[in-house]
Amino acid sequence: MGKAALRYISDEKGNLTDVVVPIKLWQEIEAEKETAYLLKSETMKKRLLTAKKRQGGLPFAKVSEKLGI
Numbered sequence: 001m002g003k004a005a006l007r008y009i010s011d012e013k014g015n016l017t018d019v020v021v022p023i024k025l026w027q028e029i030e031a032e033k034e035t036a037y038l039l040k041s042e043t044m045k046k047r048l049l050t051a052k053k054r055q056g057g058l059p060f061a062k063v064s065e066k067l068g069i
Contacts, residue, residue, distance in 0.1 A: 007020040038044045
């Protein structure tokens with residue numbers, strides 16, 4: 001992602017209190033946090049690496065259709 005348009009929020013004294021982050025950037029941050037959490041476990045790390053190497057599978061649309069969602 002290129003330079004994100006962050007917006008900072010300050011209180012009446014000018015102290016920064018919050019930040020508004022574009023949703024796409026927020027989703028990337030959350031995904032990275034989740035991956036880092038999962039990689040803490042050796043078992044999950046092995047499972048994730050095995051799944052990453054896996055080829056084939058079904059398209060998401062087909063699975064959704066089979067599950068009725």
